[in-house]
Amino acid sequence: MNRMHVFLAIAALMLPAAAAWADDYSDATAKFKDAGASSVFFGDSYGYAVFPNIAKGGLGVGAAHGKGRVFKAGKHVGDTSMTQVSVGLQAGGQAYSQMIFFKDKEAFDKFTSGNFAFDASVGAVAIQASAGASAGTTGSTAGKSSSQNGAATTGGYQNGMAVFTIAKGGLMYEASVAGQKFSYKPVGS
Numbered sequence: 001m002n003r004m005h006v007f008l009a010i011a012a013l014m015l016p017a018a019a020a021w022a023d024d025y026s027d028a029t030a031k032f033k034d035a036g037a038s039s040v041f042f043g044d045s046y047g048y049a050v051f052p053n054i055a056k057g058g059l060g061v062g063a064a065h066g067k068g069r070v071f072k073a074g075k076h077v078g079d080t081s082m083t084q085v086s087v088g089l090q091a092g093g094q095a096y097s098q099m100i101f102f103k104d105k106e107a108f109d110k111f112t113s114g115n116f117a118f119d120a121s122v123g124a125v126a127i128q129a130s131a132g133a134s135a136g137t138t139g140s141t142a143g144k145s146s147s148q149n150g151a152a153t154t155g156g157y158q159n160g161m162a163v164f165t166i167a168k169g170g171l172m173y174e175a176s177v178a179g180q181k182f183s184y185k186p187v188g189s
Helices: 003-020 025-034 105-111 148-154
Strands: 047-072 075-102 115-117 124-127 142-144 161-186
Touching: 025 047, 025 075, 025 161, 047 105, 047 161, 075 105, 105 161
Parallel strands: 124 142, 124 161
Antiparallel strands: 047 075, 075 161, 115 161
16 A cells, blocks of 8 residues: 555544544634633734644645634634645644634734745644643644643744644654645635
């Protein structure tokens, strides 16, 4: 069996699990508000995007996908989707939630311009959802923290955006280079 067949098999196995882990947007947002690492960003950011469930899997070649919503001043202003392809040493599958905060109008406009992409150098702070839970990363470099307080000290804006993740389940080993690509569609269009 070649790598593509193995990857497709892993992805197919993850889809039912991803549906079982799906949260709605308000539940995912509440989890990030309750986490010390990301809670402070709600008060001073221009807006944010929340992805309640991103499913990720791979064996040599990996992929991830999730749908989200974009908010400005607490109001849902658009829908977004994230796609990621990665190549490198990796195996397994994982589901996680992701939050992207926009520091100002410039960062918000950049993200909502239509097709936005993070390059592999952008990092995410992986925060702990609860005692005993471990955190995952977005596929780019990330500062993994064993506690919410440690994560809070490493979080900050990079190019006007701050990214946080909370692992929901699965097990994945990876040392890969990956970028996330986002599409955006305003509400009502």
